[in-house]
Amino acid sequence: MAARALTKGLLGLRQLRAATTGYSCGGHQYATATAAKPLQPVHDDVSEKALSLPLDKPDFFRVAELFSVKDLFDARVHLGHKQGCRHRLMEPYLYGCRLDQDIIDLDQTVEHLQQALNFTAHVAYRGGVILFVSRRRQFGHLVESTAQDCGEYAHTRYWQGGLLTNAPIQYGPGVRLPDLIVFLSTLNNVFQQHVGIRDAAKMNIPTVGVVDSNCNPCLITYPVPGNDDTLVAMELYCRLFKMTISRAKDKRRQMELVHSLTAPSTPSS
């Protein structure tokens, strides 16, 4: 209850700040056609250059340097569940099965994780709202503190049915929905997938998700095959996401400073 109120308050604040600075991120600000008119994005040379420059290089934020195969291996990311728990659609991501335990292919995980972190960095660079979701109770505090440290949001409690799909009615009109949802564990319990995955796909919100060998990777935009049951692995993911988002935000501040110093003085609106 308190978490929902907090999320609502923060989302409302974020929207006010976005309105004053004029950055728009994505077209899914409104779930239904309400009376309020959409924000007019303010384009000028500085912001256009700042927004288009990172798109020229494939790895502008150099997220590939943040981790290696050895780091993933030491954090036990390659360990999957038993053979009987395997999801049929996770078979392409598995290296093999050793004494009934599935082993996840870390070479594929490295590529997927690089793409996921790169996308997260770009979203954070453009001032997007990132929501961390995990329903594992033993890692709830870790996820919440990670989100707080990088200035983003987390939801590790009970997920209300209409949180994304019924947001204007539950939280008031003009609520800004997250621009990216990061699932650090895609399951509610061992039988059910998290409702947020289906709802994010319905609302056109891209998702990044750590999928274990018993998860369904279908609706997730950037799946990262890996272990989500061990504390070491979760700490590694949280650390990587925090570093990526901080790096992207620092880069944005730096870019704004550089361009505002070099650009000719424009009349302020």
Place this chain on the structure above:
Amino acid sequence: MAAAVMSRCRSRLRFSSRWFFRSYFSSDSSGTSGSDPPAADTPRSGFAAAFDLQTEIRREAGNSAAGLRGSSSGQDESFASLLRRSPLVQMGPAKDRAVVGRIFHVVQDDLYIDFGGKFHCVCRRPADGGEKLQRGSRVRLRLQDLELTARFLGAQTDTTLLEAQAVLLGPLEGRENRD
């Protein structure tokens, strides 16, 4: 004022006594083997200085080369070789294997022990040596299963308990003997 003078006298006395000891030892060593170098605090010159410098450089070069080799081999090692050499794979079947674990959480009588696998195991505190086992202590375990799963009737996939099963053998004795 008097206290400062007293302390200065005492320190001078201590320094002089130390100097006496050092000269005594150096004279003793030079007496036993005539070609021993003088005490360490006197500055080296000439060939001795050059020799020291060269050994330092050679030692640092050796260390850095070993470090580079170590880090590059860590980077270049493929996932397949890392997996093949990992303790989990080298161990083989987990049934009745003795491993060392570390307690990371305690709930009254239940000890949550992490032994390096995917899951932790939960063991009951033994009656006799129980008080010594606290958060952070290392214990010996006999593994039974790395993950407790079972396929129930009518289910599509196995139901997993998200826990391993192991029997607690006792605290790690070697550390106490070493201390």
